Amino acid sequence: EKAKWPKETVELWERLSKKEANDVETVQKSIVHHVTTTLARAAYNMDNFSAYQAVALSTRDRLISRWNETQGQLSKADPKRVYYLSLEFLLGRSMDNALLNMGLKGTYGKGVEQLGFNMEDVIESEVDAALGNGGLGRLAACYMDSLATLDYPAWGYGLRYNYGIFQQRIVDGYQTEYPDYWLNFDNPWELPRLDISIQISFGGHVQSIQDEYGVTRHNWIPAQSVQAIAYDVPIPGYDTENCNNIRLWRSKPTKTFDLTSFNEGNYEKSVEDATNAEKITSVLYPNDNTMAGKELRLKQQYFWTAASLHDIVRRFKKSRREWSDFPDQVAIQLNDTHPTLAIVELQRLLVDEEMLSWDDAWEIVTKTFAFTNHTVLPEAMEKWSVPMFEYLLPRHLQIIFDINLFFLQKVEKKFPNDRGLLNRMSIIEEAQPQQIRMAHLAVVGSHKVNGVAALHSNLIKTTIFKDFVDYYGEDKFVNKTNGITPRRWLHQANPKLSKLISDTLGSDKWLKDLSLLKKLTTKIDNAEFRKSWMAIKRHNKVRLAELIKIRCNVEVSPDALFDVQVKRIHEYKRQFMNILAVIHRYRTIKSMTASQKASVQPRVVIFGGKAAPGYYIAKLVIKLINSVAAVVNQDPAVGDLLKVVFIPDYNVSVAEVIVPASDISQHISTAGTEASGTSNMKFVLNGGLIIGTMDGANIEILEEIGEENIFIFGCLAHEVEDLRHAQRYRGVPMDPALQGVISAIEKGVFEDPKIFQPLISTLTVGKDFYLISADFASYIAANQAVDTAYKNQEEWSKKSIRCTANMGKFSSDRSVKEYADDIWGIKSYPIVDEGHM
Ligand code: NBX
Structure with missing residues (x-):
């Protein structure tokens, strides 16, 4: 396109x-420019929020410049992408992170302070x-932060919930619960x-017809449709020009669809349908680790x-390659x-719309996808x-039944005459009504299946996917x-520690190679x-x-041991179990003489x-914590020896304050239930010790930092069943x-x-x-071992440093490299800085 322009025009653009x-000064000019134009404000009429908006x-x-440059260069080179x-993308705040990753925090900080803001x-x-x-x-x-930092060509795809x-x-x-209408003031990060x-x-029916070669073709005639509109969120890497993208979809009514009802003279119905279309991306489902089975959730999943x-296929088609090249260009996690x-959906596109044979299509599909449990x-x-x-996806249901049929035929061939096995492995559960098992479908349609910590990956091989391991190997x-x-969870959240380390x-350099912390x-x-x-x-x-x-109106002493459990x-x-142990601690203190109390290690349980x-039972746990806090915190017999607080509205930015301030944190799931846990890694990286069970990534943290630097208790995963x-x-x-504690509550x-x-x-x-009872004594x-260890502050500080020093393995850079090498087959592609905007 450039070639069409006269030389002077090209030079002018350049x-x-x-x-x-x-x-x-350049930074300040740009801030002031946005204050006076984009925000239409006067300099003297500014609060912190408008300063934030301008910055x-x-x-x-x-x-945006980096995003443009990265996407432009990647479009030309067209390497394999993931x-x-x-x-879900739980990004938290963007500004501090973006400035730090682009190396501009110092400059912006200075610029902002000179302009009169903190x-x-x-x-x-x-x-x-x-x-x-x-x-x-x-x-x-x-x-996403690691993918950008390591210059991998990667896009995230998600939903833009209101x-x-x-x-x-x-x-x-x-x-x-209160609604989180986060888009109230325009979102500058999209x-x-x-x-x-x-x-x-969505909906409708399937028309089956014979084509001119006598092959049956299936045509989905949907009943309704909505539009997906793209919103792009730039993700800058740390210490690189590369800037990746998360594309979030928003649902909107289609114009043609509105018109149908409208022309039929049904104005109300057309408005109702339009509202229903927008509903799809209205709200994030707030369940973790439970399945609600709501129709709107299924609509979200298909819409997204x-x-x-469609977007991925469109991008692939631009390169005019053979379909068989698709898995060499595209990895989908x-x-x-x-x-x-x-x-x-990919199988449907390839078979129904691109007219590939079922087997050719299925080979492409299974080479493309990989699944994380x-x-x-x-x-x-x-x-x-x-x-x-x-009702929602009639053609997709047919395809699932076909996938299942061909799959079970192969299983039957390999393991003949085992009805029980076929029943267990089937994608369809024979219940009333029948159920589609999405995990089975994901395993069958992927070339790799991974768990998220060593114990968990072994567990899935011996439990939920055992039959599939026997079949696939x-x-x-x-x-x-x-x-x-480590950029967000140490450099950004704990700037003082980051500086001391550097x-x-x-x-x-350790921020891009966390193993350097060993030194x-x-x-x-x-x-x-x-x-x-x-x-x-x-x-x-x-x-x-x-x-x-501020949040709990409780005064706590920073000299006490800070004991933290923050997670869903x-x-x-x-x-x-934690709050029951707190009650036990409370009762113990109450039974002490003054001289006994003098040797108690003061603790703040957060x-x-x-x-x-x-989730009724989970909500009762919150109520119990707050009831215990109310009694303990005002008991003069306890004073500063024990405080209990429940910090409301825990989120990413609150975590950024809590994580660096923890002395000990609790990762105490019943062995075999927490797939990995990731906050355990965040705390230890910040020199916080942990108390935990032999579960998830706790086990690997132990291996890295040494058993003398972690407080382990409780039964092991393989003992759970017998217990x-x-x-x-x-x-x-x-x-x-525990009986004593329960009696106190009951009294x-x-x-x-x-x-x-x-x-x-x-x-x-x-x-x-x-x-809880089986693990309570340990x-x-x-x-108690934590209290004793904490009293020796010199030894504790050594443990704390040793913790941080040995956390190299738990950088997401390491995880992402492993995915790239072993699953995705992608290479990093650092863009060339051509000095463009
Ligand atoms: O994923 C969590 C696991 O519980 C952690 O052990 C693990 O460290 C982490 C990352 O691998 N799972 C999780 O957060 N699940 C959900 O939030 C969730 C959300 C919706 C849903 C099911 C699960 N339908």
Whole structure:
């Protein structure tokens, strides 16, 4: 196109599209420009929020240049790309992260301060992008940061929900939910692509006809359709010009569709249909690790996978390659079973629309997809009822039945005469009504299946996917231990520690090669260094104490041991066991003489996390924590020896304050239930010790940091089954200490005991599914070991440094490299800095 232009025009464009300079004045000019034009404000009429908006707009300009340059160069080179399909991207705030990754934080900081604003306050004005529930969504965000930082050609695909995860407030000790309308003030971190609109259809019926060669062709005649509109979120890498993209889809009514009803004279119906179209991307489902089975959720999943695949296929077609080259150009990663319909949709596009043979199409499909499993909990396994599915996606249902038929025929060939096996492996569960097992479909349609920590990857091979391992062989099932981005979780969240590390190691290279932290080990015996290390922890604790004062109106001493459990509230994560142990601690202190009390290690127990709105037992746990806090915090017999707080509305930006301030954090799931956990990695990276069970990634953290630096307790995964059996059939009595705690609750020490009866019932002998009683004694002992260890601050500081020093493995850079090499077959593609805007 450039070639058509006269030389002068080309030169003019080149001259005017030179990249902006990185000096303070240039930055300030751009900020002021946005204040006076985009925001239409006067300089003296500004608050922190409008300052934030202006800085954000200026940051966004630079992001867009990098995004354009990266996408332009990648379009030309057209290397193999990975597409990460995730219904959740829990990004949190963007501005601080973008400035740090682009190396512009210092310049912007200076510029903003000179303009009369405090950079931290400006940063704090940003609302979180909370388009996720917990670990799964945050993992997607960490992986996007690593993919960009490592210069991998990668796009994320997700949904642009109008409402993210609900806001949690505590009213009378109970969780109450409020809508998170995060788009109230325009979102500067997205680029609406109103020109990119894809029609997505639902319902109707299938027409089967013979073509001229006598082959039966299936034609889906849908009943309705909506539009998918693209919104692009730029993801800048750290210390690179590469800037990747997350494309989020928004649903809109189609114009033609409105008109049909309208012309039929049914104005009301046409407006109703339009509203229904917008509903699809209205709200994020707030359940984690449970399956709700709602029709709207299925609509979300199809809307998103169909739009994404259409986009991916369109991009592939531009290169005019053979269809058989598709898996050499495209890798698609399924983040849990939520995007599994993409497998069916690609098969449908290839067979029905591109006229490939079934077998050729299926080979392409299975070479393209890979699937990550995040849980073994049965209640989390996605299943869709066949009648509901057929109503929404009739042609896709036929294809699923065909996939299943051909698959079971092969299983039958390999393992003849085993009806039980066929029943177990079938994609269709023979229930009333029949159910589609999405995990089976995902395994059958993918070339690799991975778990998210070593233990978990082994567990899925021996439990939920055992038959599939027997059929496909071991090689299809691999482990990819989760990781976290050190850019957000250390450099951004803990700037003082980041600086100390860079000063000590002589560079900030460790931020791109986390194994370099190992060198900190040489500083462990340096008292001066340990002092600086602990001073930073104390600074971070003061900051958290301020947040606790503001959010909970409780004063806590930064000299006490800060004990943290923050994560989604779930029975398997055992926050209940934690608060029961806190009650035990409270009762112990109450029974002490003054001189005994003098040797108690003061502790602040900090909880945070959301419960799914319909999860009654989890919500009662929150109520119990708050009831215990109310009693303990005002008991003069306890004073500063024990404080309990529940920090409301835990989210990514609150985590950024909590994680660097923790002395000990709790990762105490029943062995075999937490697939990996990722906050365990965040805490240890920040020099916080952990107490935990032999579950998920705790095991690998232990291997890296050494057993003397972690507090492990409780039964092992392989013991769980026997323990449950013994409980149920041999009536093992409740642990006596636990019995004492339960009696205290039942006596009404913490509000009306009737409230907590359903919670206590979960501990009834034979019904304690999560083995709180079985693990209770060892849990109490481990907590005592923590107290004892903490009293020796010199030794503790050595443990703390050793923790951070040995966390190299848990960078998401390592995880993403493993995916790239072993699953996706993609190479990094650093873009060339041509000095363009
Ligand atoms: O994924 C979490 C696991 O529980 C963690 O152990 C693991 O570390 C993390 C990342 O691999 N799973 C999770 O967060 N699941 C969900 O949030 C979820 C959301 C919706 C849904 C099912 C699960 N339908």
